[in-house]
Amino acid sequence: MVTAREIAELCGVSVATVSRVFNQPASVSGPTRERVERVARELDFSPNESARALSRKQSAMIGLVWDTDHRRPGWRHPFLQDLLLGLKSALSSHGYHLLLLATSDDARSRTPGVSLADPVGYVSMTRRHHLAGLVLIDSGSDAEAFTAFARSGLPCVALDVAISGPKATYVTSDNVRGAADAVAHLAGLGHRRIATLTGPRDNTPAAERTRGYRDGLAAAGLEARDDYVVSGDFYRESGFVGMRRLLARKEPPTAVFAASDEMAVGALLAARATGLRVPDDLAVVGFDDIEVASLVDPALTTIAQDKPGFGTAAAEALLKMIETDAAPEPVLLPTRLVVRDSCGA
Amino acid sequence: MVTAREIAELCGVSVATVSRVFNQPASVSGPTRERVERVARELDFSPNESARALSRKQSAMIGLVWDTDHRRPGWRHPFLQDLLLGLKSALSSHGYHLLLLATSDDARSRTPGVSLADPVGYVSMTRRHHLAGLVLIDSGSDAEAFTAFARSGLPCVALDVAISGPKATYVTSDNVRGAADAVAHLAGLGHRRIATLTGPRDNTPAAERTRGYRDGLAAAGLEARDDYVVSGDFYRESGFVGMRRLLARKEPPTAVFAASDEMAVGALLAARATGLRVPDDLAVVGFDDIEVASLVDPALTTIAQDKPGFGTAAAEALLKMIETDAAPEPVLLPTRLVVRDSCGA
DNA sequence: CTGAAAGCGCTTACAG
DNA sequence: CTGAAAGCGCTTACAG
Numbered sequence: 245m246v247t248a249r250e251i252a253e254l255c256g257v258s259v260a261t262v263s264r265v266f267n268q269p270a271s272v273s274g275p276t277r278e279r280v281e282r283v284a285r286e287l288d289f290s291p292n293e294s295a296r297a298l299s300r301k302q303s304a305m306i307g308l309v310w311d312t313d314h315r316r317p318g319w320r321h322p323f324l325q326d327l328l329l330g331l332k333s334a335l336s337s338h339g340y341h342l343l344l345l346a347t348s349d350d351a352r353s354r355t356p357g358v359s360l361a362d363p364v365g366y367v368s369m370t371r372r373h374h375l376a377g378l379v380l381i382d383s384g385s386d387a388e389a390f391t392a393f394a395r396s397g398l399p400c401v402a403l404d405v406a407i408s409g410p411k412a413t414y415v416t417s418d419n420v421r422g423a424a425d426a427v428a429h430l431a432g433l434g435h436r437r438i439a440t441l442t443g444p445r446d447n448t449p450a451a452e453r454t455r456g457y458r459d460g461l462a463a464a465g466l467e468a469r470d471d472y473v474v475s476g477d478f479y480r481e482s483g484f485v486g487m488r489r490l491l492a493r494k495e496p497p498t499a500v501f502a503a504s505d506e507m508a509v510g511a512l513l514a515a516r517a518t519g520l521r522v523p524d525d526l527a528v529v530g531f532d533d534i535e536v537a538s539l540v541d542p543a544l545t546t547i548a549q550d551k552p553g554f555g556t557a558a559a560e561a562l563l564k565m566i567e568t569d570a571a572p573e574p575v576l577l578p579t580r581l582v583v584r585d586s587c588g589a
Numbered sequence: 590m591v592t593a594r595e596i597a598e599l600c601g602v603s604v605a606t607v608s609r610v611f612n613q614p615a616s617v618s619g620p621t622r623e624r625v626e627r628v629a630r631e632l633d634f635s636p637n638e639s640a641r642a643l644s645r646k647q648s649a650m651i652g653l654v655w656d657t658d659h660r661r662p663g664w665r666h667p668f669l670q671d672l673l674l675g676l677k678s679a680l681s682s683h684g685y686h687l688l689l690l691a692t693s694d695d696a697r698s699r700t701p702g703v704s705l706a707d708p709v710g711y712v713s714m715t716r717r718h719h720l721a722g723l724v725l726i727d728s729g730s731d732a733e734a735f736t737a738f739a740r741s742g743l744p745c746v747a748l749d750v751a752i753s754g755p756k757a758t759y760v761t762s763d764n765v766r767g768a769a770d771a772v773a774h775l776a777g778l779g780h781r782r783i784a785t786l787t788g789p790r791d792n793t794p795a796a797e798r799t800r801g802y803r804d805g806l807a808a809a810g811l812e813a814r815d816d817y818v819v820s821g822d823f824y825r826e827s828g829f830v831g832m833r834r835l836l837a838r839k840e841p842p843t844a845v846f847a848a849s850d851e852m853a854v855g856a857l858l859a860a861r862a863t864g865l866r867v868p869d870d871l872a873v874v875g876f877d878d879i880e881v882a883s884l885v886d887p888a889l890t891t892i893a894q895d896k897p898g899f900g901t902a903a904a905e906a907l908l909k910m911i912e913t914d915a916a917p918e919p920v921l922l923p924t925r926l927v928v929r930d931s932c933g934a
Numbered sequence: 935c936t937g938a939a940a941g942c943g944c945t946t947a948c949a950g
Numbered sequence: 951c952t953g954a955a956a957g958c959g960c961t962t963a964c965a966g
Binding site: 245247248249259260262263264267291292293294295296297298299300 | 958959960961962
């Protein structure tokens with residue numbers, strides 16, 4: 245490992261100068277800068293990040309808080325991979341890396357110090373590593389913990405959870421509008437008995453989609469019926485069960501808006517199990533546009549979320565908070581209606 | 590931020606002793622240890638990881654090399670999320686975190702020093718952060734880069750790429766056996782004209798699955814026919830195209846083993862487009878058991894890989910290399926035949 | 935524009 | 951079992 249000191253000696257300058265070449269190049273004279281740069285390149289010098297973080301009191305890492313909710317064992321994020329890709333590429337262009345924080349929740353930790361520090365784990369880890377910021381991924385029930393982070397003053401951006409704080413913001417899809425679009429699409433096809441399968445009650449995007457559903461009904465001049473609202477948990481099974489309940493009503497719906505593609509697939513399965521044909525007997529619209537949506541039969545009409553957009557928007561908000569001192573407004577990503585076969589459009 | 594020095598002063602001991610309490614507790618007398626632990630807990634002390642890494646010359650982080658191959662834009666890992674989950678939880682129990690390395694490949698980097706360091710980026714990042722080890726995720730064409738890492742002496746474990754070195758090993762599924770099982774299943778159902786859709790030529794697991802296919806044929810006393818082997822690239826589209834080619838043969842196969850579920854889905858689509866029914870006119874077996882497999886119609890019979898197993902096996906191998914000095918044998922994860930509807934079994 | 939010096943917060947031989 | 955001291959490799963006021 246070649247160090248700044250070696251470069252300095254070879255160039256006949258001080259380590260301070262070498263450091264400046266990398267951090268405030270403008271403050272170094274042209275010839276000196278070029279000489280240092282050349283030698284550094286030849287020796288393949290790369291500054292030690294630990295030393296740098298130690299003296300700067302700030303690392304070049306962004307923490308990723310991503311916990312699998314223990315209350316929901318089979319939980320999967322609908323598009324984690326796209327999100328990570330977006331995050332990673334947006335952050336890398338500013339020299340930041342992503343630290344996937346592992347906490348004692350993951351397993352009994354034997355890290356020295358962890359057991360001594362706060363039980364939440366993440367807060368402690370965040371301090372230990374002097375992270376530049378945090379990306380918080382909703383896992384279904386971390387709202388309280390997220391609020392604590394938001395208050396801490398550390399730059400934080402949450403995905404799909406509304407947080408606020410001196411340097412906290414969030415990014416989410418325009419769920420209200422997206423859901424309203426779904427209903428408008430169904431109403432436009434002539435449906436008047438439109439039901440919905442909602443997400444979990446304590447989930448904000450779920451609530452927003454339900455609101456958008458009502459907005460959509462109102463915009464189409466349709467009445468909102470309580471018996472057409474069945475709550476689920478975003479999972480396929482709950483879509484299946486919910487759809488069977490809806491189909492058992494005295495006056496069953498002819499169309500359904502599911503707040504997730506997983507539930508929409510469950511609805512498809514329920515229709516099939518009941519002997520109904522989709523889209524002829526029942527029209528279905530989902531939400532997310534996960535890979536599966538285009539593969540089921542019939543292919544699912546759905547409201548697509550801007551998956552990589554989550555990552556890049558999060559990165560941008562974070563960088564803004566790190567570099568300036570403001571907390572940017574929450575980002576509302578536009579959704580897009582993707583028409584396939586499940587509505588017969 | 591409370592530091593070791595403050596703890597030391599409050600306890601009337603030296604910082605060296607505080608450090609020992611966390612690193613070699615046995616070397617500190619009972620009463621002293623307890624006092625330090627108590628005070629540390631009360632003040633919520635967490636040791637600065639940068640300082641620690643600097644003096645130890647080793648961080649508590651494992652680098653994750655995961656590049657999207659630029660030659661394959663739409664590339665997605667079939668089960669990245671499960672893999673990360675497995676990795677994260679196995680590593681966290683030993684106090685390691687995962688650093689998702691972002692390189693200049695992700696975007697033009699303006700990190701000071703990066704442009705000076707080696708163009709590969711990852712090698713440089715690895716040094717800068719004094720990583721404890723590396724997990725290498727195949728993205729389709731990094732073989733040469735991986736070999737360089739393997740030679741470097743840093744503990745490395747690659748997923749689905751065979752590497753070797755003083756501290757390098759890899760984990761992969763038992764692809765040969767898995768593929769042979771698939772063929773045995775088809776042969777057991779009476780099929781004698783069994784074709785295969787292979788993965789990319791330069792991909793080791795793909796080659797192994799092709800070998801397993803041949804082994805399976807041999808075991809069933811069936812002849813290997815060159816016109817029954819069509820190469821694809823693991824993607825759905827290539828499965829579609831490949832299947833159409835196979836169905837156009839003078840003597841079309843009655844069954845096909847696809848080296849990935851994505852290609853199997855493509856085959857399903859091709860059969861449908863040709864007016865053939867699955868499984869009646871054509872039996873299909875896939876490989877991976879991705880989520881989609883159970884959702885297509887008919888549901889796909891497939892060879893399941895042990896997804897979280899990849900993560901935990903990688904973590905274990907890595908920890909072994911970090912803690913001892915040996916390079917463990919490559920790990921061969923067993924696969925499992927999951928029978929659904931696409932073979933009519 | 936440049937250097938000497940202090941400091942970031944730990945760990946680890948080395949003595950005792 | 952414990953402490954004093956050196957050291958890890960940078961950055962950053964402070965002088966000049």
